[in-house]
Amino acid sequence: MSITIVYTVITLSAIGTLSAVVLYFVAQKFKVYEDPRIDQVEAALPGANCGGCGHAGCRAFAEACVKENDLSNLFCPVGGNECMSGVAGILGLEAVKKDPRVAVVRCNGTCEYRPKTSNFDGATTCAIASSLYSGETDCQYGCLGFGDCVVACDFDAIHMNPVTGLPEVIDEKCVACGACVEACPKMLIELRKKFPKERKIYVACRNEDKGGQARKACQVACIGCSKCEKECAYDAITIANNLAFIDSDKCKLCRKCVSVCPTNAIIEVNFPPRKIQKETTESTTVNQ
Amino acid sequence: MTISPSPHVHTDDSVRKIMYRVVLAMLPALAWSVFVFGVDALRVTLIAVAACMGFEYLIQRFVMKVTPSVNDGSALVTGILLAFNVPADLPWWILVLGAFVAVAVAKLSFGGLGSNIFNPALVGRVFLLISFPVQMTTWPVTKQAAVDATTAATPLGLIKEGILNGKPLNELMGTLPSTSDMLLGNIGGSLGEVSALMLLLGGLYMLWKKVITWHTPVAILGSMFVFGAIFWFVNPEAYLTPVFHLLAGGAMLGAIFMATDMVTSPMTGKGQLIYGVGIGVITMCIRLFGSYPEGISFAILIMNGFTPLINAYVKPKRFGGEK
């Protein structure tokens, strides 16, 4: 019995060793030379393989960095400035600095503000619904609520709110990869500049119909009245096609536009509540 | 106002209606099994059905946490088919175990209805056969058999055992039931396999109602017949007639009810013919050259594994020709 075991051990060990040697030489012979810096750069990347940089995965991005030897057109939105400076350090190049961005859903047409006028009974995806119909409400630009953006997100950063019927972005998780922007057939989601304390000011509407028509479809639609444009001291607001747009790169978060908008189409997020004017006059009156 | 993409009309048919039609097709064979095996047949059927439907409900509700879909009738069909594949005096706990394997392992763990690769009832049956070979191959006496017998073997079982014990074929032939007995069902075996006639009736009903198409059953039985005929023709002393092979064992049950399960069989007619021929050939190989008396359960499971491959390569005839 034991001699069989000895023979077995010897034979299997011999086969194992022989295979290892053969494989080693074969691997050496067929080895493809790869710049070792690609591995180094890849290690510095977040490894999410989300495609937000425009390349097919982190490895492809690392290859592009090394090959192009110039980082002016290469930026990883998930890793951000920190990651890019790391990559720049490895390659001895200059990294481009970009402001961090966050995805913003520019529609506030909740079930309450924007009544449904029909019921879509087909396969509930935004792509299918928008290719055949303008939506379930009278606003043909608004959110359909079927959640293609939720499905597209790899980072669990966007979810459907069942009460409002609109998607909501979780800022901490959003890496601005752009997947939801691509997925939305109404082009409602935009990558806007990320401000401290997760503050945002944006026009929550993309309705290009004339004011009266837009307002009939949704209570908080932008009617293109231009009050906000006139109010903005920083030239951040433009009006085109009955619709206002706030450029997040120029916006200074002064909130003046929010207070003049007649339909509450401009939204301010994560700001402290304003002091009410009445109280101050009262107090001054009292003090006197 | 509802808006939806076309088409705006839909057939009355549904998964549930298809399943109930299959159940209806199985009733003649079920009735005959009660006639032959008595109340035991009903007991086995009810336990199998209750166990299958019960496990599906419990697992879907509490483990998978989805809305239970027991009322689509597929667990009912699995339960009856499992019952058809076992002896009428099988202990209840073995049956429940088989039902668990059929529903939980072969169907739900693959993703539920439509996602399973292998026929659930057959997986349950083969599991029981391998785990409890004695209980699964000890057949109860039929009501019509001699009063002093305690167990009855199936025709195939008799042959295989006899050959393995060295007896020549012509000696064994005398102990076999007649063709008419096998056709009608005056033989021993599992619940569903005894009466070829009742199974055929069910099969014709399903063909009429377009639940199944002719391709799979004809391919299986045809290839079994041809294979058997070749061997019998060459050496009638050593091999049984092809008609015997068609009527004996689970060939009819397998060809009509088990292999035609839509989820696990190919999607095109041509694919089904290939699938059926494969099953027939493998069955006959096991019967003639293997040590098991009956091979159709294994044959069907093996070909189930080939179904995705068949689907990938056998495409329907495209309108407008190939590109």
Place this chain on the structure above:
Amino acid sequence: MPKTAFIPVGQHIGAPAAPVVKKGDKVKTGQVIAQSNGFVSVNIHSSVSGTVKKIDLIPDASGYAKQGIVIDVEGDEWLETIDRSETLVNDFSFTGEEIIQKIKEAGIVGMGGATFPTHVKLVPPKGMKAGLLIINGVECEPYLTSDHRLMLEKADEIVVGTRLLMKALNVEKAVIGIENNKPDAIRLLKEKVAAYPAISVTPLKVKYPQGGEKQLIKAVTGKEVPSGALPIAVGCVVSNVGTAFAVYEAVQKNKPLFERVVTVTGKSVKQPSNFKVRIGTPASELVEAAGGLPDDTGKIISGGPMMGKAVTSLEVPVTKGTSGLLLVPGAEARRDGRMACIRCSRCVTACPMGLEPYLLMTVSEKQIWERAEKERVMDCIECGSCSYTCPSSRPLLDYIRLGKGKVGQIIRSRKN
């Protein structure tokens, strides 16, 4: 006659027409109000006489607003050049080119629902020649009967139209295909073409979608149009009976296309009928004429139940391609819940193009567009047979349409 006509400028396949009138202009019935805007485009004519109220965005059947011309109706004054008499004008001495020119000016498009500009269809691409004209009198969609009525009431005109089309195409043979469920139309048309040995009538098996042009060509000639190719590739040109009738009116009576027959029907409709309707009439007026909107209406379909489009409101106007209005009671208007695919292969059996709808839906849902293209998703004619037969009520056609759209985009971008 509507009080206000809402005439979209994009009622056809191809570039929408460009308006040539402005607010306040007075127009006559039959006058050109928008001009063809490209190679594949047609003129739009006013179907009413009155004053142009505005040129604005009108919501179409999908709810998206498209450009259209709104006219306040005053009286019914037709252009003097139109022959309004009902007498049959049997003979003609036009050349093929003249016929095509008249068809082009009259703004004729395929009346079966596809609305492809007829004058473009009548000029085969370089190197291809037509050998057979097939007139589509099949009307395979259930509930629709507008073509049937047209064949019964205007059979002579349809035959003249057929001869005109034959001359335009320079073909020597024509076949009128009619499904077997219309024996009176078959009989009548057989009588009418008896005088013309070049034209024959072929009764066809009643099987949806027999009226699809590829299926019709196969049934009549036995030939299959190759994947991705047009019927002209097998030498055939297919035209609807409604188009043949419109051609007759355009060439023999100088009447451009501004009215058509529309079926208004449905289980709860009080007086289901076929109406001769002016283009631009809001659907609500047709429904009133058919006895009013039934209380239990759940869905309104423009077209037939298999391929028609559910509309968002009854203010949608009738266009050149509107073959019917189907009012579906609430109970039948909603789909059943979707279940898993049980691989029953009914969709495969039902597909007239030999495709595998269950597979096309799965790859479209998972966005595997290369696989969708390989599995010939572009061959789909969107007949709806697959979704109809699926016992699990899976929305097969919804996803296949999505796949077609995306793969079409990919193919187009590849060419650039």
